[in-house]
Amino acid sequence: MQLSLNILVTFSILILLGLSFSLIFRGAKFFDIGQALTLTLASYSTYLFSIQLDTSFLIAVPISIFFGICLMLLVNQYIYNPLQKRKVENWQMLIASLGVYVVLQNTISLIWGDNTLSFRTWPVKEGHQVLGAYITDVQIITVISCGFLVGLGCFFLEKTSIGNKIKAVSSNPGLAAIMGISKEKAVIWSSVLGSGLAACAGILIAADTDMTPTMGFNWLLFGVVSMIIGGMGKLRYLILGALLLATAQHLSAYYLDSKWINATAYIIHNAFLYFRPYGFSGQPLKKAEI
């Protein structure tokens, strides 16, 4: 039962990250590694406001999410947009995003140091017992928040005109442009929504397991792996991808050792790319068909 609860908590975070990443991928059409910084910056700015500036935690959280979104918009405006106008290829965009990640992650290290920090001021207490297993308050909040945010993200994508524009640009940018849909606006909206979700994920992760400047990279890549396993398309495939990844990671931690979690994630990822390159969805993707 404890294993199931652990899987549920990880799955919740993974689905949130997977959705966040796939939203940005839909708009930008490349793997934005710099997105990992939204996750990290949101948790560090929560630490800044709630601990260092002694602001209320409830005020610190929305400000931090806002900061995370602003950071990605600035990066989009001054780095990604000019590069895309110069028609650079996707791998070059990925390398540029890697450069953005390296610069910002080290800037965070310079400001706050490399040690683990925590914004937890609430008292440590025993978790709630559920059928013999334990779950903490933070983990319950994580599961509920992730469910709510994923629902909100999907509602936005499916039921609003902006969401439909993002999907149109993602599906066929040329046709979308003919129909008068601005690609730039769609990219901005997908960036706002995606980085907002990533910022929330960062704060939830830091609330449970504290923060280091490199925390965003691994979690972001797990989100990418969930997205690739699920394949591009409907949310249900993303759910399948996140569930498979979370289950495999916790089973490997249970039967082998927790230190094999990262390797397990990438073994599954590479196996999928080899045997089922389009993931669960089966929707063909140009980059995996040669």
Added chain:
Amino acid sequence: MDYILHLGILICIYTILAQSLSLVAGYSGQISLAQAGFYGIGAYLSALLTVNFGFSVLVTLPLAMILSGIIAYVVSKVAVKTVDDYYIIITLGIQVEIFSVMNNWQEVTRGPLGIPGIPSFSSFGFEFDSKVSYLLLSIFFAGLVWFVLHNLTKSPFGRVLRGLSEDEVYTKSLGKNVGSYKVISFVISGMLASIAGVLYAHYISYIDPTSFTIDESIFILSIVIIGGMRNLQGIFFAATFLVLLPEALRFVGMPSSVAANMRQVIYGIALILVIFRMGVNKSKTLRNANV
């Protein structure tokens, strides 16, 4: 003086790593983030065989190249099915897997404790235990790799690699098996990277997994991108610049803890600027083509 020689040895090691990566990244158009993994395979295999079984480096060096080649073959068979940024992500995954094995398979690799007491490089009764002799040895290997890559890239094989990186479908239409060319270039690149690993292990005499992380792969890729994707000489200068950069930061009085981060900030900015430069060149090419 010893410190200058030490920097010279590091420049040779990074030149080998970056030039070998350029065969894959520059010539065949496959950007790999797994180079530090092959570097680590060479270092670990040679260290384990010399420390535990008393093998000579003359035996461990070809064995390290063969093992790296085999692993590179398996990896490229998987990775070759993807292109572009998917290829980068898959090689990133391979890098994480190789690092996990080095860090977690403690029965063999001793995990984070690392392998101490690695003997110095010796061949035919001569011990390369002084800095000067090791620098000469490193220059020899760096020169050899440079010579091999220079000739390889000028050969018909190199021309096919250039062709497939420019237009894969067109190269395929000429009857070339692009998949096998990609695999071969990746295998050669992995094998050459393992030479740098062997040199590093027998020079430092202690290795642990932190020398072969994803950060190291990003650093090697930065050297290639900053030096010029298909420019072996430029890569040598970029390796020199990036290896000497922390020393320059030390001279301006920056504490080493800050200098480490500053060095990464500077090469991150350099990466972004080089991509901008590539974009400018591409725009000019497109404009000229339209005229």
